[in-house]
């Protein structure tokens with residue numbers, strides 16, 4: 102058996118439910134996972150929760166509960182959200198699980214033995230919200246450079262990871278792998294950070310909520326050192342050559358603020374462990390609201406509220422269509438409602454409804470034979486040539502561009518109805534085969550579109566196909582649709598019940 106295609110999201114902190122920013126990474130990962138599975142690959146898609154650290158401890162104390170109680174409650178909201186968004190992760194790892202803690206302890210022991218972790222004294226700063234050690238030189242006007250909040254002075258003895266030892270090896274890896282960090286702007290940023298030089302870094306603290314340092318229980322392992330190891334603890338890859346090879350990750354997905362941990366610290370840890378490095382570290386942008394970073398404390402745009410209002414597919418579509426992966430985007434309920442009405446309800450939903458209504462009226466509800474329409478033939482040829490582009494762009498994570506390409510077919514189809522005037526063909530030219538040709542082409546566009554949008558909007562893809570060909574409500578498989586674009590239409594079959602694909606929103610009804 103070959104190696105599985107391995108996709109990860111970062112672990113989410115359990116201090117509060119997820120905003121749409123947190124949901125975004127998981128949606129992107131899910132689209133990619135679904136796409137790879139549809140291409141016939143075996144996929145291992147991992148997400149999970151980060152439950153240790155000072156931040157969690159403080160949040161729990163404020164509520165008067167234990168950190169574990171807080172974690173259990175918030176993890177419940179994560180799992181519920183993933184179900185609502187139809188996320189198809191293969192595993193969910195919690196850093197408080199024994200299977201994870203065992204690996205963290207083992208790694209710590211190994212690296213101490215190797216001399217890559219040593220006992221030293223730390224004097225510097227710590228940002229609890231970011232769970233990050235900071236040197237004087239890294240502060241920005243005395244505050245945390247990442248979140249802008251006050252930092253606390255820290256003078257303590259703890260364990261250090263010999264990060265500096267991996268400087269040269271990392272530089273070499275960056276040089277030989279220009280796609281190691283993507284997009285290119287992040288690659289350059291990380292390469293510059295690397296060139297500034299790596300300092301050994303504290304990897305334990307005198308804390309009580311974390312994996313205890315083996316043999317020195319009063320020290321807890323630093324939460325980032327602990328969390329990053331989930332990528333090998335979940336697939337049990339610390340010992341290579343297990344029964345199924347999963348590591349290395351094909352892609353680590355995350356927001357740009359934590360790319361440093363994934364593209365410098367984590368690779369150095371892996372080098373220390375003699376494990377291969379992930380193939381790609383991909384950092385996406387931030388979602389803002391009204392131009393400001395979405396902050397949990399401001400209580401804005403919880404993913405759950407958005408899904409409850411719009412459903413999973415419109416949110417999935419919006420987030421991947423609105424901005425190219427890697428750039429920042431601004432979220433608003435209004436912008437989502439606009440895409441819902443225009444792209445989804447008007448363009449796609451109406452195309453389906455119009456096409457099926459004409460088949461019902463002109464062909465007694467039976468899917469037509471291929472017929473004879475020159476313009477339709479051209480469209481079918483364009484569909485055939487879009488397939489290689491679709492795969493190229495999906496593999497390259499150009500999701501926004503792919504969706505634009507698909508929508509150009511949907512717009513084209515709506516124009517095609519106006520231009521070919523099926524109602525006139527029905528009155529004046531019923532038997533020449535042109536009417537069949539037009540209706541056939543419309544159905545073909547819809548079925549191919551369903552196939553293309555399936556990774557993005559799985560429920561919608563199925564609904565489209567069920568209305569067109571209810572006796573086999575299956576979205577055309579990539580390989581079959583690509584090999585024989587006309588073959589997707591099952592001529593002669595009766596269509597299903599015609600229903601609006603994207604009904605009027607509750608909030609619009611109120612108006």
Ligand SMILES: [Zn+2]
Nearest residue numbers: 228231245248
């Ligand atoms: Zn901070």
